[in-house]
Each structure stands twice: as structure tokens, then as C-alpha cells.
Amino acid sequence: MKVLDLQCRQGHVFEGWFACEEDFRSQQQRGLVQCPLCADEHIEKRLSAPRLNLGARAEPAAASAASANAAADAGAQAAWLVLARKLMANTEDVGPRFAQEARRMHHGEVPERAIRGQATPHDALQLLEEGIAVLPMPLPVAAKETLQ
Template sequence: MKVLDLNCRNGHVFEGWFSSEDDFQGQLRDSLVQCPLCADTHISKRLSAPRLNLGARQPTSDLSEPAAPLPVASSATDVSSVDLQAAWLSLARKVLANTEDVGPQFAQEARRIHHGEAEQRAIRGLASPEETMQLLDEGIAVLPLLLPEAAKETLQ
């Protein structure tokens, strides 16, 4: 099993697990590897140190020296990009779990719900920028939200 550190052209960093280098290259060639945050398929490997599992060994460090302190965030604004990515993916999955996908009929269904012609419920789907602006002009609250395909699947 190969565990690779990957990133997309938007700078999102994530991990991918592949059975071999050939498996990774094949999936990359077929655009099957995508960023879990933005669905970008332009993926590249990051430099990473290999992990070699050579069996359990006793640590050889000198226990008389104190361990280095763990880094602690100095304020609420000290959030890593990895934390932000995880929060975004979690939010995307919550939206997916709690909305009904109405596909390209989003604008029509949003109007039906707004006018009481359809059951009140949370929906998601596809709308053009023009349709979105028309809905907003009609007083129908909508929020454009990019939900990557990877968020719609269970990560293995």
C-alpha cells in the first residue's frame, strides 16, 4: 500500500492511498484522483518521507532529556489550512446529508417551494448564474455553494 501526500493546483493538501505507483498513475491519467475540497483533477505528489515498518523496536532516545513541548495555538485565529479543509469537507457532507438533490430543476423547484406549490424542504441542485440572480430578485434565498464530488462519497 502506498500512502501519498498530494495537492491540487489550488493548494489543497490531502492524502491518497493506492495499491502501487502504477495504480496511482493509472487513476491520475483517468482523472479519477480529485481534490476532496474543490474536485480539481490536476493533482501532483508532494515530497514526503517514506515510512518503513521494520517491526516494533524500543525507542533509542535519551529519556533524561525533556521532550519538546507540543505547539499550542496562540489565538483562535491560528488555524491551519488542514483544519480549514477538514471543516469545509465536514460542512459539505452535512449539506449533502440534509438536503435533497433536485439537479438542474433547482430554480423551478425553489420557486415551487417559495410559492407553496411544493413541500417545504432543503434542496440543492444546479442553477446558472442568471437563474440564481432571478431567484434572488424574486426574494428567494439561495446560496451558491460548490460541493466537490469527493464529498458525496464515503472516503475509504
Template sequence: MKVLDLFCGHGHGFEGWFGSEDDYQSQQQRGLVQCPLCGSSQVRKGLSAPRLNLGARPAPGGARHREDAPAPGAQAGAASSPQQPPAAAEMAPPAADREALRQMQAQLQAAWLKLSREIAARTEDVGSRFADEARRMHHGDIAERSIRGEATREQAMELLEEGVPVMPLALPVGAKETLQ
């Protein structure tokens, strides 16, 4: 089983599980690999480190990395020259901040997908008939109900000008169906 870190063209990160590299390539070529948030099939693999479960073992000799210890080969107390710009590693946020940011992004994505699924479950998908159905409900021709569907920008603007309450909302494909 291969677990890949995947990213869509909009920068959404997600995980994909595949039987093999060939399985991933085959699904990618057939357009089956899609972002669960936006439905984009423009997906690329990110850098993934293999997970090797070797058990928790202490470092040899009990040595542990200390952040206040000088780097190997560096002299304690040596200051960098004021003429040298800071290295990229010095300007990057600490690893703990990057991990917290990744966790927050994952939580936001999960919350958005959960909300999208709830919206999909509580509304009727009328597809391309959305503008007509919304207009008919607004004029009292049919009973009001919660609907969703597709409308062009022009159709949505016409509905708003007529006083029909509509809200554009891009629901991810993953909200409308069960993910495997």
C-alpha cells in the same frame, strides 16, 4: 502501499494512498484522483518523505541539536555583515510555526468536509432542476424542503431578484459520496 502528499490546483493539500506508483499514475490518467474539498482532478504530487519506522533511538553519543548552538563551521559571536540581505531561511517562519499552520489548515479542511457532508445528508439533490424546484416552492406550488443542485449564475440571480432565498455553495464531491 504508497502514501502521497497531493495538491490540487487551488492549493488544497490532501493525502492519497495507492498500491504502487503505477496505480497512482493509472488513477490519475483516468481522472479518478480528485481533491476531496473542491473536486478538482488537476492534482499534482508534492514532496513526500518516506516514513521509515526504525524505532526511537537516541542520537549517537547522546548529542542533541540545540538551537542556541552555533551552526557547524560558524564562529560563536560572529555577526553577519549589515550589507548582506538576510538569507531565505532567516526570513521563513520557524518550523514550529509552519507545522502549526499545516495542522490548522488540515483542521479547517476536515471541518469543511464534515460540514459539507452534513449539508449533503440533510438536503435533497435535485440536480439541474434546482431553479425550477426552488421557484415552485417559493410560489407555494409544492411543499418546502431543503434542496441543493446546480444553477447557472443567471438562474441564481433571477431567483434572488424574485425573492427566492438561495445561497451558492460549492460542495466538494467527497461530501456527496463515501470516500474509500
């Protein structure tokens, strides 16, 4: 098993597990490798080094700080993914009808409920100007699926 450090164009860093280097290349060429946060298919390998535990020596301060920053970034990404999955599980997807459904609820034409969907930036701005609270929030494809 080969564990690769990967990164998308948005700077999201994640691990990918593959049978071998050729398996990674094959999946990447077929568009099967995506960022779990933003679904970007433009994925590049990052430089990574094997971790060798050769004793109980203390890490230098700079390496320790870099490890802490990487852990914080990974934790933030994981928390975002958990939040996105909760949002997906607890809202109704109204797709491209989002602006119309939000207006119908605002005017009392239909019962209020938690919805999500797609709206153009223009539609979202109009909703806000009409006093309808909306929150643009890109949801990763990975929020809909179980990660393997």
C-alpha cells in the same frame, strides 16, 4: 504502502495512499485520483520528506509554526467536508430544476423543504433579486461517498 502529499489546482492539499509510485501514476492517468474537496482531477505530487523521530529535541519555531498552519488548513478542509456531507444527507437533490423548485416553494405552490441542485449564475442572481434566498455552494464529489 506509499503515502503521497497531493495538491489540486485550487490549492487543496491531501494525502493519497498507493501501493507504489506506478500505482499512483496509473490511477492518475485513468482519472481515478481526485481532490476530495472539489473533485479536480488535475492532481500533482507535492514535495514531502519522511519524518524521522530521532529524539525528543524541540522543533525550531518556524517549523512548529508551519506545522500548526498545515494542521489548521487540514482541519478546515475536514470540517468543510463534514459540512458538505451533512448538507447532502439533509437535502433533496432537484438537479437542474433548482430555480423552478425554489420559485414554486417561494410562491406556495409546493411545501417548503430543503433542496439543492444546479443553477446558472444568472438564475441564482434572478432568484436573489426576487427575494428568494439561495446560497451558491459547490459540493465536492467526496461528500457523496465514503473516503477510503
